Amino acid sequence: MNASTFTTRFRAAMMPTVPSPLAMLSHGKGARVWDVEGTEYLDFLGGIAVNALGHAHPVFTRAVSAQAERLAHISNYFASEPELALAERLTRLTGGDAVYFTNSGTEAIEAAVKLARRTGRPRILSLTGSFHGRTMGALSLTGKPVLQDPFRPLLPGVEQIAPTIAALEKALADDVAALVVEPIQGEAGVVDLPDGYLAAARELTSRHGALLILDEIQTGIGRTGDWFVYQAEGVLPPGAAPDAVALAKGLGGGFPIGALVGFGAAAQLLQPGQHGSTYGGNPLATAVAGAVLAEIEDAGLVANAALRGAELRAAIAGMASPLVAELSGRGLLIGVVLTRPVAKEIVAAAQERGLIVNAAAESRVRLAPPLIIGDAEVAEFTEKFAAALAAVAASTPTGATA
Known part of the structure; x- marks a missing residue:
């Protein structure tokens, strides 16, 4: 052909x-x-x-084959060992407390939006130039008008601010539910944030009681030379952590899967019946992702x-x-x-x-x-x-x- x-x-x-x-x-x-x-x-x-x-990769292909022969899908009415094992591995690697599994990065961001809404506050901030996905909630966060304009009106209460510490200081207030940030803006062309930005974001969101949600869909899973950018030396103050991290892409090594990892009190904001996914956390996807993460560690x-x-x-x-x-x-x-x-x-x-x-x-x-x-x-x-x-x-x- x-x-x-x-x-x-x-x-x-x-x-x-x-x-x-x-x-x-x-x-x-x-x-x-x-x-x-x-x-x-x-x-x-x-x-x-x-x-x-x-x-x-043989680790990937063996994991797909072995799990497909055992159990591929069971719905979210049941649990499986691969799902629990992957959640436990992710909490260890991230330092987080609980995991919600999705099928993609944009779905992980949708879960993050609902997490922010559970605070009861009306405003969600993201950055100009950012990209968080194509579904309507994720698109509302995406700081690219050319992608947003054909689909307006978007999610109310979402605002894009310039990626500067000065703009962050001006925008953050006690009515902000969350700040959603890519540590490096991947789809914008691998654009770095200003030095000290994430540390300032953590300090300011904490001061105002807002969530700091990091989109590490592209930067996570070892790609940047650390498991996650926020774990790199000097990125966050010592002992500090985000409130949630969205993951996908490298997590499955080619198999579709995403996750939202919650930290501290944010890990308990979504309660039974408030969010769900038929396919999310299925045994096949989680088994493959577990094998991929194990190989990244072992190798x-x-x-x-x-x-x-x-x-x-x-x-x-x-x-x-x-x-x-x-x-x-x-x-x-x-x-x-x-x-x-x-x-x-x-x-x-x-x-x-x-x-x-x-x-x-x-x-x-x-x-x-x-x-x-x-x-x-x-x-x-x-x-x-x-x-x-x-x-x-x-x-x-x-x-x-x-």
């Missing part, structure tokens, strides 16, 4: 919610995928920070994310490309900030050379490779990305700026 054939089929059968696919993929192994024409790619997008163990992949992220940053800096202004992010969530709005051209040039990266914004390229990458993948990325940068630099005018 060639590109023209699958594009025609895609347009005929699928709702037009996304542009035509960049390729039709057939299979993958490790940090590599192949399309239906046999072309091989080094995958440095990882399903948008999802495929923590890469593709077809030292959190430390590997920190190591390989540092190597990639050094490699990109060493390219000395006129297109690269700076780097953002942590660990293996890296933003390449460009001097010109040519991210899409770089993505295309990289794909022509067998490398998958992502244009998260016109002037930002996002890297989110599997946590398993090693020397060979770093070296191959360096060669192919440098070639892509050079090709685009040679073919675009130098006068344009980002």
Whole structure:
């Protein structure tokens, strides 16, 4: 099947919610995928920070097969050992007190919205430039008017504020239920918050009795070189924690699952009958997620994310490309900030050379490779990305700026 054939089929059968696919993929192994024409790619997008163990990892495939042969779905009227074991593992890893399982990141945010509503306060704050999901509650939190405008009116009482400590100090008051924050704005192009932002957010929300809810859907599960950004040294005051954390993406390593972890009193805000999910916490999803987390721990992949992220940053800096202004992010969530709005051209040039990266914004390229990458993948990325940068630099005018 060639590109023209699958594009025609895609347009005929699928709702037009996304542009035509960049390729039709057939299979993958490790940090590599192949399309239906046999072309091989080094995958440095990882399903948008999802495929923590890469593709077809034996731990993942064994967990899917073994649990599917035992028990796949039971509804939320019953419990299963994989569900309880995963909840216990997540409370240990996060330092939280209780877990609510969902099927996706946007559903984890919806649960967070309902958690905030249970405070009885009318206002929920989020940040401009943020992305929290596509369902109506999550979309209401998302700080991107271009995504929100076709679906107004949105959830009342939700306000976006600038991602500055000054704006936070001005907006927070005793009628605020919660502040919802991505520690790094992933869909905006891996945009870092100002230094000290989360520490200030924790202090101010505590002062006003508001919840601090962190969206670590993209940054969590070891991607940034710590299990979660809020656990990194200096991010929060010593001994401090958020009130809730939303998780998904890397949690299932490719299997759909999300979670909201509650801390302290916030873990008890949702009472019986106030929220639920038919599929959430099903044995198959939780068994796979448990296996993925165990492998990340056993194989030292959190430390590997920190190591390989540092190597990639050094490699990109060493390219000395006129297109690269700076780097953002942590660990293996890296933003390449460009001097010109040519991210899409770089993505295309990289794909022509067998490398998958992502244009998260016109002037930002996002890297989110599997946590398993090693020397060979770093070296191959360096060669192919440098070639892509050079090709685009040679073919675009130098006068344009980002």
